[in-house]
Amino acid sequence: MDQTGRSLISLEGLDRDDILWLLEQAASFESNPDRKILDGKIVATLFFEPSTRTRLSFETAVNRLGGRVIGFSDAATTSSSKGETLKDTIMMVSNYADLIIMRHYLEGAARYASEVSPVPIINAGDGANQHPSQTMLDLYSMLKTQGRLDNLNIYLVGDLKYGRTVHSMLTAMRFFNPTFHFISPDELKMPEEYKEYCRINGIKFEEHTRFDEETIADADILYMTRVQRERFTDLMEYERVKDMYILRNEMLRNTKPNLRILHPLPRVNEIAQDVDDNPKAYYFQQAKNGLFVREALICNALNLLK
Amino acid sequence: MTIMEKNAKTELLVAALENGTVIDHIPSNKVFDVVNLLKLTDINTPITIGANLSSRKMGSKGIIKIADRYFSEEECSKLSVIAPNIVLNIIRDFEVVEKKRIAMPDEVRGIVRCGNPKCITNHEPMQTVFDVVDKENGTIRCRYCNKDIHKTEIKLL
Numbered sequence: 001m002d003q004t005g006r007s008l009i010s011l012e013g014l015d016r017d018d019i020l021w022l023l024e025q026a027a028s029f030e031s032n033p034d035r036k037i038l039d040g041k042i043v044a045t046l047f048f049e050p051s052t053r054t055r056l057s058f059e060t061a062v063n064r065l066g067g068r069v070i071g072f073s074d075a076a077t078t079s080s081s082k083g084e085t086l087k088d089t090i091m092m093v094s095n096y097a098d099l100i101i102m103r104h105y106l107e108g109a110a111r112y113a114s115e116v117s118p119v120p121i122i123n124a125g126d127g128a129n130q131h132p133s134q135t136m137l138d139l140y141s142m143l144k145t146q147g148r149l150d151n152l153n154i155y156l157v158g159d160l161k162y163g164r165t166v167h168s169m170l171t172a173m174r175f176f177n178p179t180f181h182f183i184s185p186d187e188l189k190m191p192e193e194y195k196e197y198c199r200i201n202g203i204k205f206e207e208h209t210r211f212d213e214e215t216i217a218d219a220d221i222l223y224m225t226r227v228q229r230e231r232f233t234d235l236m237e238y239e240r241v242k243d244m245y246i247l248r249n250e251m252l253r254n255t256k257p258n259l260r261i262l263h264p265l266p267r268v269n270e271i272a273q274d275v276d277d278n279p280k281a282y283y284f285q286q287a288k289n290g291l292f293v294r295e296a297l298i299c300n301a302l303n304l305l306k
Numbered sequence: 307m308t309i310m311e312k313n314a315k316t317e318l319l320v321a322a323l324e325n326g327t328v329i330d331h332i333p334s335n336k337v338f339d340v341v342n343l344l345k346l347t348d349i350n351t352p353i354t355i356g357a358n359l360s361s362r363k364m365g366s367k368g369i370i371k372i373a374d375r376y377f378s379e380e381e382c383s384k385l386s387v388i389a390p391n392i393v394l395n396i397i398r399d400f401e402v403v404e405k406k407r408i409a410m411p412d413e414v415r416g417i418v419r420c421g422n423p424k425c426i427t428n429h430e431p432m433q434t435v436f437d438v439v440d441k442e443n444g445t446i447r448c449r450y451c452n453k454d455i456h457k458t459e460i461k462l463l
Contacts, residue, residue, distance in 0.1 A: 108426040108450025
Protein backbone atom coordinates (compact mmCIF):
# COMPACT_ATOMS: atom_id res chain seq x y z
CA MET A 1 0.00 0.00 0.00
CA ASP A 2 1.54 3.23 -1.16
CA GLN A 3 -0.08 5.44 1.51
CA THR A 4 2.15 4.05 4.25
CA GLY A 5 3.95 6.73 6.23
CA ARG A 6 2.49 9.47 4.12
CA SER A 7 0.01 12.29 4.28
CA LEU A 8 -3.70 11.52 4.05
CA ILE A 9 -5.35 14.23 1.96
CA SER A 10 -8.20 12.37 0.28
CA LEU A 11 -9.28 8.76 -0.25
CA GLU A 12 -8.95 9.10 -4.02
CA GLY A 13 -5.64 7.23 -4.17
CA LEU A 14 -6.75 4.27 -2.04
CA ASP A 15 -7.87 1.02 -3.63
CA ARG A 16 -10.11 -1.71 -2.22
CA ASP A 17 -7.28 -3.48 -0.39
CA ASP A 18 -5.96 -0.25 1.12
CA ILE A 19 -9.39 0.61 2.50
CA LEU A 20 -10.02 -2.86 3.92
CA TRP A 21 -6.55 -2.96 5.44
CA LEU A 22 -7.06 0.38 7.21
CA LEU A 23 -10.45 -0.77 8.50
CA GLU A 24 -8.83 -3.94 9.83
CA GLN A 25 -6.30 -1.79 11.68
CA ALA A 26 -9.16 0.29 13.10
CA ALA A 27 -10.80 -2.92 14.37
CA SER A 28 -7.59 -3.88 16.12
CA PHE A 29 -7.51 -0.47 17.82
CA GLU A 30 -11.10 -0.95 18.88
CA SER A 31 -10.23 -4.18 20.67
CA ASN A 32 -7.22 -2.50 22.26
CA PRO A 33 -7.49 1.31 22.07
CA ASP A 34 -4.93 2.20 24.75
CA ARG A 35 -1.45 1.51 23.51
CA LYS A 36 1.71 3.52 23.99
CA ILE A 37 2.61 3.51 20.31
CA LEU A 38 2.97 7.31 20.16
CA ASP A 39 5.22 7.54 23.24
CA GLY A 40 7.54 10.52 22.70
CA LYS A 41 5.65 11.78 19.65
CA ILE A 42 4.12 15.23 19.35
CA VAL A 43 1.11 15.74 17.13
CA ALA A 44 -0.10 19.20 16.13
CA THR A 45 -3.81 19.82 15.61
CA LEU A 46 -4.18 23.01 13.58
CA PHE A 47 -7.84 24.00 13.33
CA PHE A 48 -8.03 27.14 11.20
CA GLU A 49 -11.79 26.66 11.38
CA PRO A 50 -13.41 25.45 14.59
CA SER A 51 -14.70 21.86 14.62
CA THR A 52 -15.01 20.66 18.18
CA ARG A 53 -16.22 17.16 17.36
CA THR A 54 -13.46 16.29 14.90
CA ARG A 55 -10.74 17.91 16.97
CA LEU A 56 -11.72 16.12 20.19
CA SER A 57 -11.83 12.81 18.34
CA PHE A 58 -8.33 13.26 16.89
CA GLU A 59 -6.88 14.57 20.15
CA THR A 60 -8.42 11.70 22.13
CA ALA A 61 -6.87 9.28 19.64
CA VAL A 62 -3.41 10.81 20.18
CA ASN A 63 -3.84 10.81 23.96
CA ARG A 64 -5.00 7.21 24.10
CA LEU A 65 -1.91 6.21 22.15
CA GLY A 66 0.39 8.01 24.58
CA GLY A 67 1.34 10.93 22.32
CA ARG A 68 1.18 14.60 23.15
CA VAL A 69 -0.83 17.32 21.43
CA ILE A 70 0.00 20.92 20.58
CA GLY A 71 -2.05 23.24 18.40
CA PHE A 72 -4.94 25.66 18.22
CA SER A 73 -8.68 25.34 17.82
CA ASP A 74 -9.42 28.69 16.20
CA ALA A 75 -7.32 30.65 13.70
CA ALA A 76 -8.33 33.96 15.30
CA THR A 77 -5.76 33.33 18.03
CA THR A 78 -2.87 32.61 15.64
CA SER A 79 -0.58 34.51 13.32
CA SER A 80 -2.75 33.68 10.32
CA SER A 81 -5.05 36.41 11.61
CA LYS A 82 -2.05 38.75 11.23
CA GLY A 83 -1.70 37.70 7.61
CA GLU A 84 0.84 34.89 7.93
CA THR A 85 0.67 32.51 4.97
CA LEU A 86 -0.40 28.91 5.47
CA LYS A 87 3.02 27.83 4.25
CA ASP A 88 4.79 29.79 6.97
CA THR A 89 2.50 28.40 9.67
CA ILE A 90 3.09 24.85 8.45
CA MET A 91 6.88 25.32 8.20
CA MET A 92 6.98 26.71 11.73
CA VAL A 93 4.82 23.97 13.28
CA SER A 94 6.69 21.20 11.43
CA ASN A 95 9.77 22.25 13.42
CA TYR A 96 8.00 21.05 16.55
CA ALA A 97 5.62 18.25 15.61
CA ASP A 98 5.98 14.77 14.09
CA LEU A 99 2.57 14.95 12.43
CA ILE A 100 0.12 17.74 11.58
CA ILE A 101 -3.63 17.23 11.62
CA MET A 102 -5.35 20.20 10.06
CA ARG A 103 -8.81 21.59 9.37
CA HIS A 104 -9.03 24.59 7.07
CA TYR A 105 -11.86 26.65 5.59
CA LEU A 106 -10.18 26.84 2.16
CA GLU A 107 -10.43 24.02 -0.36
CA GLY A 108 -7.13 22.40 -1.27
CA ALA A 109 -5.38 23.75 1.84
CA ALA A 110 -4.39 20.28 3.05
CA ARG A 111 -2.90 19.25 -0.28
CA TYR A 112 -0.85 22.41 -0.43
CA ALA A 113 0.29 21.92 3.17
CA SER A 114 1.40 18.37 2.34
CA GLU A 115 3.50 19.72 -0.53
CA VAL A 116 5.41 22.16 1.62
CA SER A 117 5.56 20.22 4.88
CA PRO A 118 8.49 17.97 5.82
CA VAL A 119 6.18 16.02 8.18
CA PRO A 120 3.02 14.14 7.14
CA ILE A 121 -0.35 15.91 7.07
CA ILE A 122 -3.76 14.45 7.86
CA ASN A 123 -6.64 16.37 6.33
CA ALA A 124 -9.37 16.86 8.93
CA GLY A 125 -11.54 18.73 6.42
CA ASP A 126 -10.74 21.43 3.86
CA GLY A 127 -13.79 23.55 3.13
CA ALA A 128 -16.36 21.71 1.05
CA ASN A 129 -13.66 19.53 -0.47
CA GLN A 130 -12.48 16.44 1.45
CA HIS A 131 -12.82 14.94 4.91
CA PRO A 132 -11.29 11.47 4.59
CA SER A 133 -11.40 10.41 8.25
CA GLN A 134 -15.18 10.99 8.30
CA THR A 135 -15.64 8.76 5.26
CA MET A 136 -13.41 6.08 6.76
CA LEU A 137 -15.46 6.03 9.97
CA ASP A 138 -18.66 5.82 7.92
CA LEU A 139 -17.22 2.81 6.11
CA TYR A 140 -16.03 1.28 9.34
CA SER A 141 -19.52 1.67 10.84
CA MET A 142 -21.08 -0.01 7.82
CA LEU A 143 -18.59 -2.88 7.89
CA LYS A 144 -19.04 -3.37 11.61
CA THR A 145 -22.83 -3.39 11.57
CA GLN A 146 -23.33 -5.35 8.35
CA GLY A 147 -20.34 -7.68 8.52
CA ARG A 148 -19.40 -6.70 4.97
CA LEU A 149 -19.06 -3.74 2.63
CA ASP A 150 -20.02 -5.59 -0.55
CA ASN A 151 -23.49 -5.43 -2.14
CA LEU A 152 -25.14 -3.09 0.38
CA ASN A 153 -28.31 -1.06 -0.23
CA ILE A 154 -27.36 2.40 0.95
CA TYR A 155 -29.98 5.15 1.23
CA LEU A 156 -28.65 8.70 1.37
CA VAL A 157 -31.23 11.17 2.65
CA GLY A 158 -31.42 14.97 2.82
CA ASP A 159 -28.94 17.44 1.37
CA LEU A 160 -27.24 15.52 -1.40
CA LYS A 161 -26.21 18.63 -3.30
CA TYR A 162 -23.79 20.20 -0.83
CA GLY A 163 -23.14 17.23 1.47
CA ARG A 164 -19.41 16.54 1.39
CA THR A 165 -19.79 13.25 3.27
CA VAL A 166 -22.22 11.74 0.77
CA HIS A 167 -20.02 12.65 -2.19
CA SER A 168 -16.91 11.08 -0.63
CA MET A 169 -18.91 7.97 0.17
CA LEU A 170 -19.70 7.41 -3.52
CA THR A 171 -15.99 7.50 -4.33
CA ALA A 172 -14.92 5.22 -1.50
CA MET A 173 -17.72 2.67 -2.10
CA ARG A 174 -17.00 2.24 -5.81
CA PHE A 175 -15.02 -0.94 -5.07
CA PHE A 176 -17.87 -2.66 -3.22
CA ASN A 177 -20.76 -2.91 -5.70
CA PRO A 178 -23.30 -0.89 -3.69
CA THR A 179 -26.82 0.12 -4.74
CA PHE A 180 -27.45 3.72 -3.77
CA HIS A 181 -30.80 5.39 -3.30
CA PHE A 182 -30.71 9.18 -3.33
CA ILE A 183 -33.63 10.70 -1.41
CA SER A 184 -33.83 14.49 -1.44
CA PRO A 185 -35.95 17.49 -2.34
CA ASP A 186 -35.50 18.67 -5.93
CA GLU A 187 -33.43 21.67 -4.88
CA LEU A 188 -30.88 19.47 -3.10
CA LYS A 189 -30.62 16.59 -5.57
CA MET A 190 -27.38 14.71 -6.14
CA PRO A 191 -25.45 16.86 -8.67
CA GLU A 192 -25.18 15.56 -12.22
CA GLU A 193 -21.38 15.27 -12.03
CA TYR A 194 -21.67 12.68 -9.22
CA LYS A 195 -24.38 10.75 -11.03
CA GLU A 196 -22.10 10.71 -14.06
CA TYR A 197 -19.34 9.43 -11.80
CA CYS A 198 -21.65 6.58 -10.71
CA ARG A 199 -22.46 5.70 -14.33
CA ILE A 200 -18.79 5.67 -15.34
CA ASN A 201 -17.88 3.48 -12.38
CA GLY A 202 -20.84 1.11 -12.72
CA ILE A 203 -22.43 2.17 -9.43
CA LYS A 204 -26.18 1.50 -9.39
CA PHE A 205 -28.46 4.25 -8.12
CA GLU A 206 -32.09 5.33 -7.97
CA GLU A 207 -33.47 8.75 -7.14
CA HIS A 208 -36.52 9.50 -4.99
CA THR A 209 -38.19 12.64 -3.70
CA ARG A 210 -40.55 10.77 -1.35
CA PHE A 211 -39.14 9.73 2.00
CA ASP A 212 -41.47 7.22 3.63
CA GLU A 213 -41.73 3.73 5.06
CA GLU A 214 -42.19 2.15 1.66
CA THR A 215 -39.18 3.80 0.03
CA ILE A 216 -36.74 2.63 2.72
CA ALA A 217 -38.12 -0.92 3.16
CA ASP A 218 -35.11 -2.52 1.49
CA ALA A 219 -32.36 -0.44 3.12
CA ASP A 220 -29.29 -1.86 4.86
CA ILE A 221 -27.94 1.59 5.68
CA LEU A 222 -29.91 4.80 6.08
CA TYR A 223 -27.51 7.74 5.97
CA MET A 224 -29.26 10.88 7.16
CA THR A 225 -28.00 14.43 6.55
CA ARG A 226 -29.35 17.81 7.50
CA VAL A 227 -31.54 19.88 5.18
CA GLN A 228 -30.33 23.39 5.94
CA ARG A 229 -32.46 26.47 5.46
CA GLU A 230 -29.57 28.54 4.08
CA ARG A 231 -29.12 26.13 1.16
CA PHE A 232 -32.46 27.12 -0.39
CA THR A 233 -32.86 29.97 -2.85
CA ASP A 234 -36.64 29.61 -2.61
CA LEU A 235 -37.69 29.79 1.05
CA MET A 236 -41.26 28.80 0.15
CA GLU A 237 -39.78 25.58 -1.14
CA TYR A 238 -37.87 25.13 2.12
CA GLU A 239 -41.05 25.57 4.16
CA ARG A 240 -42.76 23.04 1.94
CA VAL A 241 -40.13 20.31 2.21
CA LYS A 242 -38.43 20.88 5.57
CA ASP A 243 -40.56 18.31 7.42
CA MET A 244 -40.58 15.78 4.61
CA TYR A 245 -37.07 14.52 5.30
CA ILE A 246 -37.39 13.82 9.00
CA LEU A 247 -36.92 10.25 10.12
CA ARG A 248 -39.52 9.18 12.70
CA ASN A 249 -39.56 6.01 14.70
CA GLU A 250 -42.80 4.67 13.21
CA MET A 251 -41.20 4.74 9.73
CA LEU A 252 -38.83 1.99 10.88
CA ARG A 253 -41.52 -0.61 11.63
CA ASN A 254 -41.14 -2.63 8.45
CA THR A 255 -37.48 -2.04 7.76
CA LYS A 256 -34.97 -4.88 7.57
CA PRO A 257 -33.64 -6.17 10.93
CA ASN A 258 -30.04 -5.44 9.90
CA LEU A 259 -30.82 -1.78 9.02
CA ARG A 260 -28.66 0.78 10.79
CA ILE A 261 -29.13 4.55 10.80
CA LEU A 262 -26.03 6.70 10.36
CA HIS A 263 -25.58 10.47 10.56
CA PRO A 264 -22.33 12.48 10.42
CA LEU A 265 -23.65 14.73 13.28
CA PRO A 266 -24.46 17.31 14.48
CA ARG A 267 -28.13 16.50 14.16
CA VAL A 268 -30.78 19.18 14.43
CA ASN A 269 -34.27 17.80 13.81
CA GLU A 270 -33.84 15.46 10.84
CA ILE A 271 -33.91 12.43 13.13
CA ALA A 272 -36.75 12.58 15.66
CA GLN A 273 -35.68 12.05 19.28
CA ASP A 274 -37.81 8.89 19.57
CA VAL A 275 -35.52 7.13 17.07
CA ASP A 276 -32.60 7.33 19.53
CA ASP A 277 -33.90 4.38 21.58
CA ASN A 278 -34.48 2.19 18.55
CA PRO A 279 -31.74 -0.46 18.31
CA LYS A 280 -31.36 0.48 14.64
CA ALA A 281 -30.09 3.95 15.61
CA TYR A 282 -26.32 3.88 15.29
CA TYR A 283 -25.13 7.49 15.03
CA PHE A 284 -23.60 7.81 18.48
CA GLN A 285 -21.65 4.56 18.14
CA GLN A 286 -20.67 5.78 14.68
CA ALA A 287 -19.04 8.85 16.24
CA LYS A 288 -17.25 6.61 18.73
CA ASN A 289 -15.91 4.50 15.86
CA GLY A 290 -14.23 7.67 14.65
CA LEU A 291 -11.78 7.33 17.50
CA PHE A 292 -10.54 3.89 16.41
CA VAL A 293 -10.39 4.85 12.76
CA ARG A 294 -8.37 7.96 13.62
CA GLU A 295 -5.98 5.94 15.79
CA ALA A 296 -5.33 3.80 12.72
CA LEU A 297 -4.96 6.79 10.38
CA ILE A 298 -2.54 8.57 12.73
CA CYS A 299 -0.32 5.51 13.16
CA ASN A 300 -0.41 4.86 9.43
CA ALA A 301 0.66 8.41 8.65
CA LEU A 302 3.62 7.97 11.01
CA ASN A 303 4.44 4.59 9.50
CA LEU A 304 3.96 2.80 12.79
CA LEU A 305 1.70 -0.01 11.55
CA LYS A 306 3.07 -3.33 10.38
CA MET B 307 -7.99 49.03 -59.33
CA THR B 308 -7.13 45.61 -60.76
CA ILE B 309 -7.46 42.44 -58.73
CA MET B 310 -3.68 42.13 -58.72
CA GLU B 311 -3.32 45.58 -57.28
CA LYS B 312 -6.01 44.92 -54.71
CA ASN B 313 -4.33 41.69 -53.56
CA ALA B 314 -0.99 43.44 -53.35
CA LYS B 315 -2.55 46.15 -51.19
CA THR B 316 -4.19 43.73 -48.76
CA GLU B 317 -1.05 41.70 -48.44
CA LEU B 318 0.94 44.81 -47.70
CA LEU B 319 -1.05 45.16 -44.52
CA VAL B 320 1.18 42.47 -43.04
CA ALA B 321 4.81 42.43 -43.99
CA ALA B 322 6.32 39.22 -45.32
CA LEU B 323 8.62 37.38 -42.99
CA GLU B 324 12.02 36.05 -43.97
CA ASN B 325 12.52 33.96 -40.83
CA GLY B 326 10.31 33.56 -37.79
CA THR B 327 6.87 32.46 -36.65
CA VAL B 328 3.41 33.41 -37.83
CA ILE B 329 0.74 32.63 -35.27
CA ASP B 330 -2.50 32.31 -37.15
CA HIS B 331 -6.18 31.65 -36.37
CA ILE B 332 -6.13 33.45 -33.05
CA PRO B 333 -9.64 34.39 -31.90
CA SER B 334 -9.74 38.22 -32.16
CA ASN B 335 -10.43 38.72 -28.47
CA LYS B 336 -7.46 36.51 -27.48
CA VAL B 337 -4.70 38.30 -29.40
CA PHE B 338 -3.34 40.09 -26.38
CA ASP B 339 -3.61 36.97 -24.21
CA VAL B 340 -1.21 35.35 -26.69
CA VAL B 341 1.09 38.39 -26.44
CA ASN B 342 1.15 38.01 -22.66
CA LEU B 343 1.52 34.23 -22.54
CA LEU B 344 4.47 34.21 -24.92
CA LYS B 345 5.96 37.30 -23.24
CA LEU B 346 6.22 39.03 -26.63
CA THR B 347 6.75 42.37 -24.92
CA ASP B 348 10.24 41.13 -23.96
CA ILE B 349 11.23 40.37 -27.55
CA ASN B 350 13.34 42.89 -29.52
CA THR B 351 12.83 41.57 -33.05
CA PRO B 352 10.09 43.06 -35.27
CA ILE B 353 6.55 41.97 -34.36
CA THR B 354 3.39 42.64 -36.36
CA ILE B 355 0.11 42.24 -34.55
CA GLY B 356 -3.14 42.09 -36.48
CA ALA B 357 -6.59 41.87 -34.92
CA ASN B 358 -10.14 41.79 -36.33
CA LEU B 359 -8.94 40.56 -39.73
CA SER B 360 -11.55 38.84 -41.84
CA SER B 361 -11.30 35.07 -41.93
CA ARG B 362 -13.33 32.62 -43.99
CA LYS B 363 -13.21 29.98 -41.25
CA MET B 364 -13.60 32.11 -38.16
CA GLY B 365 -15.30 35.30 -39.36
CA SER B 366 -12.77 37.41 -37.54
CA LYS B 367 -9.29 36.45 -36.42
CA GLY B 368 -5.97 37.72 -35.21
CA ILE B 369 -2.48 37.11 -36.56
CA ILE B 370 0.88 37.73 -34.92
CA LYS B 371 4.12 37.67 -36.91
CA ILE B 372 7.36 37.49 -35.00
CA ALA B 373 10.62 37.82 -36.88
CA ASP B 374 13.62 35.60 -36.08
CA ARG B 375 11.98 33.83 -33.21
CA TYR B 376 10.76 30.21 -32.77
CA PHE B 377 8.85 28.80 -29.82
CA SER B 378 9.40 25.63 -27.82
CA GLU B 379 6.76 22.92 -27.40
CA GLU B 380 6.29 24.05 -23.84
CA GLU B 381 5.63 27.64 -24.86
CA CYS B 382 3.21 26.50 -27.56
CA SER B 383 1.28 24.22 -25.26
CA LYS B 384 0.55 27.17 -23.00
CA LEU B 385 -1.54 28.64 -25.81
CA SER B 386 -3.85 25.63 -25.86
CA VAL B 387 -5.71 26.81 -22.76
CA ILE B 388 -6.88 29.99 -24.47
CA ALA B 389 -7.21 28.98 -28.10
CA PRO B 390 -6.81 25.33 -29.03
CA ASN B 391 -7.13 25.95 -32.79
CA ILE B 392 -4.17 28.27 -33.15
CA VAL B 393 -1.65 27.33 -35.85
CA LEU B 394 2.01 28.28 -35.72
CA ASN B 395 3.64 28.65 -39.14
CA ILE B 396 7.38 28.26 -39.00
CA ILE B 397 9.00 30.42 -41.66
CA ARG B 398 12.48 29.96 -43.03
CA ASP B 399 13.71 31.92 -46.04
CA PHE B 400 10.19 33.21 -46.85
CA GLU B 401 8.79 29.67 -46.95
CA VAL B 402 6.44 27.93 -44.52
CA VAL B 403 8.53 24.92 -43.54
CA GLU B 404 6.20 23.63 -40.82
CA LYS B 405 2.62 24.16 -39.63
CA LYS B 406 2.42 23.38 -35.93
CA ARG B 407 -0.91 22.66 -34.34
CA ILE B 408 -0.85 22.88 -30.61
CA ALA B 409 -1.63 19.96 -28.38
CA MET B 410 -3.32 20.23 -25.01
CA PRO B 411 -0.72 19.27 -22.37
CA ASP B 412 -1.49 16.83 -19.51
CA GLU B 413 -1.14 19.54 -16.92
CA VAL B 414 -1.30 23.33 -16.91
CA ARG B 415 1.01 25.09 -14.48
CA GLY B 416 0.91 28.69 -13.32
CA ILE B 417 -1.07 30.18 -16.22
CA VAL B 418 -4.72 29.84 -15.26
CA ARG B 419 -6.57 31.20 -12.24
CA CYS B 420 -8.85 28.78 -10.37
CA GLY B 421 -12.46 29.94 -10.63
CA ASN B 422 -13.32 28.76 -7.12
CA PRO B 423 -13.03 31.76 -4.74
CA LYS B 424 -12.59 29.36 -1.81
CA CYS B 425 -9.64 27.56 -3.44
CA ILE B 426 -6.34 27.82 -1.55
CA THR B 427 -4.58 28.95 -4.75
CA ASN B 428 -6.52 32.23 -4.64
CA HIS B 429 -5.28 32.97 -1.12
CA GLU B 430 -1.67 31.82 -0.93
CA PRO B 431 1.36 33.04 -2.89
CA MET B 432 1.60 29.77 -4.82
CA GLN B 433 1.49 28.36 -8.33
CA THR B 434 -1.79 26.97 -9.70
CA VAL B 435 -1.75 23.46 -11.17
CA PHE B 436 -4.54 21.94 -13.27
CA ASP B 437 -4.86 18.43 -14.65
CA VAL B 438 -6.36 18.31 -18.12
CA VAL B 439 -9.21 15.84 -17.65
CA ASP B 440 -10.90 16.18 -21.04
CA LYS B 441 -8.65 17.18 -23.95
CA GLU B 442 -11.46 17.11 -26.51
CA ASN B 443 -13.82 19.43 -24.67
CA GLY B 444 -11.01 21.33 -22.96
CA THR B 445 -11.89 20.70 -19.31
CA ILE B 446 -9.22 21.20 -16.67
CA ARG B 447 -9.41 20.27 -12.97
CA CYS B 448 -7.73 22.18 -10.15
CA ARG B 449 -5.30 19.84 -8.40
CA TYR B 450 -6.03 21.55 -5.07
CA CYS B 451 -9.78 22.07 -4.79
CA ASN B 452 -10.82 19.53 -7.50
CA LYS B 453 -13.17 21.95 -9.24
CA ASP B 454 -13.50 21.62 -13.02
CA ILE B 455 -13.12 24.58 -15.36
CA HIS B 456 -14.34 24.47 -18.94
CA LYS B 457 -12.22 26.19 -21.61
CA THR B 458 -14.87 28.87 -22.13
CA GLU B 459 -14.56 29.89 -18.46
CA ILE B 460 -10.77 29.93 -18.26
CA LYS B 461 -9.27 33.10 -16.84
CA LEU B 462 -5.54 33.78 -17.05
CA LEU B 463 -3.48 34.87 -14.06
